[in-house]
Amino acid sequence: MAEIQDLPKAYEASAIEDKMYAEWEASGVFNPDKLPDRNQKGEPYCIMMPPPNRTGTLHMGHAMGMAVQDLLIRFERMRGKKALWVPGTDHAAIATQVKVEQLLIKEGMKDPRKELGREKFLERVVQFADESRNTIVNQTRKMGSSCDWSRERYTFDKERNAAVYQLFKMMYEDGLIERGYRIVNWDPQFQTTLSDDEVQTKDVTTKLLTFTYDKDFPIAISTTRPESKFGDTAVAVHPNDERYKKFIGQTFEPVFCGKKLSIQIVGDEAVDPAFGTGALGVTPAHSMIDADIAQRHNLKTVPVIGKDAKMLPECGPEFAGLSIEETRAKVEKTLSEAGLLKSVEEVQQALPIAERGGAPVEQLPMEQWFVRVNKPFTLRQDTLRKPSDSFFGKLFGTGTGWKKGEQVTLKQLMMTAVESGQTRIIPEQFEKIYFHWINNLRDWCISRQIWFGHRIPVWYRGSEMKVSDVSPGEGWEQDPDTLDTWFSSGSWTFSALGWPDQKEWEAHRAYHPTAVLETGKDILFFWIARMVLMSTYALGEVPFKDAYLHGLVRDEQGRKMSKSLGNILDPLELIPKYGTDAVRLSLLIGNTPGQDTKLSEQKIEGYRNFTNKLWNISRFILMQMGDEAQQAKGAETLADRWILARLSEVSSSVTKKLETYQFSAAGEELRDFTWNDLADWYLEIAKVEKGKAEILKTLLQSVLKMWHPFMPFVTEYVWGLAKFDGKLIVAEWPDPLVLPLAKGETKEGVSEFESLRQLVTDMRRLRAENGVEPAKQVEFVVVGAHMSALIEQNNAWIMRLVNGSCISVSSIPDGYAVTPSGKATIGLNLAGAVDLEKEKAKLTKELEQLQKYVASTEAKLANAEFTSKAPEKVIADMKAKLAEAQEKVKTIEARL
């Protein structure tokens, strides 16, 4: 095999990756309909790719997601499932619009939306989004993602728009979508509402003013937002507060900074009498908390801040049109001059700001569309019911869900999906966070005043209103608002499978609920919860069986990767440098689900080294397979039995770990097996013991298969070089039971070889610990420094040295070793002696503990302290253990 010899010593990733990906794609295996028969008969297995936002390029977090999903899909495909991975992108409404707006401003426009108008502006956004899509698709391919491009979806394409319309219509008819005048989060910068989740907070220092509205007002109040006080309609106090009790029910008409107010004094439990003055100025128009109080006491709502974050004319000519900052200063000055200001205090406050853009968010009352999460509605179908799976469900007929026609709220559906275990969140601890979030969920404001997004399918003509996806006719105008981006991505698992189009949906029905949703933990609420909502509502089933959450990818110091810190690791720069396989390994191994990961270039370099190690292992095995000496039928030696037993062990363990999302542990185990057992021991032995071609082939095949989901490129490439059957991507996952080993041999082979390995290690240690006679020491030094394998040959044991010479070790059981020349005798019995001392000490300690255990257990038995366990059995177990320990000690003592 001359060609094998000519292969480069170092693996050259970039030379093969693109070609390899093109080959896979051309072979059609990414499409489940074109998979081999074995998979056609297999169970459907589907992953929906979380569609990346069309806002630019992919980052390390995406790369991690892709690596995990591709690992799962390749693993299940090899296991014979009908595996479908649907790729796609998200229009991301506000995020994309904001991005484009910022770009246009950079290009010199002052107010792009005004300058271009709705149509022209949207053209620019669409153009940007399309370019972004191309970049994302390219990067996804570079990562080696084996997703079905023939089924690529977009959250803003025609079919997904049909799903959005269908859902809106259903929810509207069920009374779950409503228009209402309520307080919403308003972003003055981008002139749109925001959901609670799109609002973040920033710690700032601000002034806490304590004052009275005017000199005749009897109660002082405190505020950090003096500008909003023009809209106060009440002062709330605790109903039992002795200071203010007498005022409750009265109405005052103070003049605040020139504006006449009407202030009712109300008693409300929500007020903390210990904070500030114990009295709260209620501003129903600009605080959600105050709006709640206002609702309880039927208070009027008076807006005083406009959409542009400037004061409204209601505040009087002196203040109208002023900014919030200006108003604050002026109010403070006015109060101070009038002698109404009691105190000014610096306090820490969390200022709400917009997630995109960062402008302070105002709370304003507006007419908007809402999804009612707490409103009961009549179920259209049995929902979340799986009676066959549940013993109690069958027994009581209740199942873990609701029946058609029952009254239920969306919130209850979201709870049940996870409570019943029909959707599992991995790691489990996130279930608690999920429940907590659902419990505190408020109605979801779904209308946005931005232009890029699914238009709200509602039409108006005068006072008439109709829900429709097309114009109902002459004179009808569509609602100018668009839908929150999560309204469309909430239906992703089923809209991407064709719902509500009957033909498409039926063709893909078997893939839903999808197997697993893999995404970042930061997106639990935004997305996961909303997918559960949409899917349980529309289909009556969960969107996915498992939600696997990965942590954030941080830099080596644990900081978030960001442009301003300049610590971004870009997958597109790393892949040409280290190879996709190395980048994937560094994202898959060495981290824990749900826990943030620190990534450094050094780590990727380490996995590049491993990729190269696997390459060289393969190269060596390929050479051996072509070597005539290796072709001879090898007797199954101890080493053979050992390595095959290990392989069997490892493959079953790795399979189990991958099934339970323990990717890191699986990878580590595989790495240890590949590097330590296979390369460092078995391959060294194969240099001396010949006739191993068959076993080497088995080993190489199995190792390539198991590594394939982790590092698809190098494994598939070697598979091709070895001329193994077909493509590795559709090869059968190794089954630990088919290895050519009798059961009895497995353990024996392993333990025997392990004990020899231990012996070698002991000898190395002894060389250091015990001074050996000079004549012998020479040999020992050689042994310790060079020996790389222990092998069986002609009924003798041979230690092979890297420099080519061998030492024959005879009579291992008796503990002697002799070199071929017979010059040096190694006192292995000494090794035994040293170990025996330690062993004895350890066992003696264990024995003492067990004796105490016996004593305490017997005492408990006498006092009848046992409640559950059968005492006889406990005592018997314990005594057996004790006897075992005593036996061991005796054996050791005899040998000493």
Add this chain to the structure above:
RNA sequence: GGAUGUUUAGCUCAGUUGGUUAGAGCGCACCGUUCACAUCGGUGAGGUCGCAGGUUCGAAUCCUGCAACAUCCACCA
């Protein structure tokens, strides 16, 4: 303020129902290597498992309290 995590070797982290001598990778020190691989091999040093109690024959693991850090939620006007 509430919730959820984290705290194990110099660094990054494993450690699955409590049970031999607490592990790995990187880094470090020393030794070595022409024929699979210096993107290599061998040997070694390095840990009171955050702190304080408790349960147990036995605790990194279970319980209680404390501390530090992180994230999320709610924010006191």
